[in-house]
Amino acid sequence: VLTDVNLSNHNRRMDGGLTGDHSMGNVTKADWVYGGDVQNNGNAMKAAAHELRSLARLIDAGDPIRENVFVPLMTLVDYRGFRLTAVSVLPVSRATLCYGSDDAGKTVRADYAAFNNKLQNIFKRMNLKQHQVKGVKIYSCGDIEGHWGADDRLYLLDFARLYPPESPLIRAMHFPVTESRAVFYKLLRPELVGKFAVPLCSDAWTNWIVKDPEWPQHNEEINKATKKLVEKIIPRLANDQLRMLAERDGFRYVNLWRTGHNGASSPRLGPSQLGLHA
Numbered sequence: 005v006l007t008d009v010n011l012s013n014h015n016r017r018m019d020g021g022l023t024g025d026h027s028m029g030n031v032t033k034a035d036w037v038y039g040g041d042v043q044n045n046g047n048a049m050k051a052a053a054h055e056l057r058s059l060a061r062l063i064d065a066g067d068p069i070r071e072n073v074f075v076p077l078m079t080l081v082d083y084r085g086f087r088l089t090a091v092s093v094l095p096v097s098r099a100t101l102c103y104g105s106d107d108a109g110k111t112v113r114a115d116y117a118a119f120n121n122k123l124q125n126i127f128k129r130m131n132l133k134q135h136q137v138k139g140v141k142i143y144s145c146g147d148i149e150g151h152w153g154a155d156d157r158l159y160l161l162d163f164a165r166l167y168p169p170e171s172p173l174i175r176a177m178h179f180p181v182t183e184s185r186a187v188f189y190k191l192l193r194p195e196l197v198g199k200f201a202v203p204l205c206s207d208a209w210t211n212w213i214v215k216d217p218e219w220p221q222h223n224e225e226i227n228k229a230t231k232k233l234v235e236k237i238i239p240r241l242a243n244d245q246l247r248m249l250a251e252r253d254g255f256r257y258v259n260l261w262r263t264g265h266n267g268a269s270s271p272r273l274g275p276s277q278l279g280l281h282a
Contacts (some may be wrong), residue, residue, distance in 0.1 A: 006086045018111050049087045050189040051164045056080055056089070058166035061194050068130055071122040073150075073158045094159055096151035103150025104162070106144065109212055112140040119150060126160075131193070132168075137217040145206040151281075159200035167191045168204045171223070171230035191278055192229060194236070200229050 008016040054071050059078055064066055068075055076090040098106060102115040103123060114120050124134070127143035137146040153159050169187035170264035187209045205213065205222035213219045261264075 005081045018070045052089050055164040058163035067126040070157050071159050095154040100151040103151050104148040114140050131198050131203050133205040135205045137212050146212040168206050171227045174230040239272050
């Protein structure tokens, strides 16, 4: 697939397309275009990584197994500068969709109370908040998909936005913001979401919640979580790193550690240097 990605469709050995434009079939899709009309390979790769990471988090927690909900096998293949997401074939189709949306929010479903309750149990344990998308109450992101498969099993898929985004408002106060669609790939980490004082909305700061009467509260909770990350967690971690360097290497880092320890703004280790942001 990736070897032939720059060939015309009739010369490709497998049918192919661009993420967000059309499907590559029910086995693989190429994650190398992401965000409106602007091609950005890096952001597409981030979104693909989020999907695998979120799926791994679900599997590690064991919640789908407890609720008898099935998820696909998935892997990422990085090759020749491209990233491909390979997903196992599932007995699902548009006709089997019963939770979430498969058409970018044009229609949103939560059809079966029993399935809804199972997903509620899964997502509440992840500290994700119930909200409304077009009047439909769901947990997680609006474009997650729950299916009643052709084999009578319940399936869950599409996890790229499972976790809430960073607040663009708080982020802009500390870092330059140039990407208008950053809310779709700059996400809060599961560890922060899971330990936060209140559940957080996966669709906060997006148009998915414009019809939700509680959207200001959803956004404000994300503001508080992001503020905690940027103004408390990151500086504390930076200070701890500097202290360990000072203890290990002696006076070489003492002045640097004292600066951070006293709360001075410079030098300041941002999240990119510490690898905190996904």
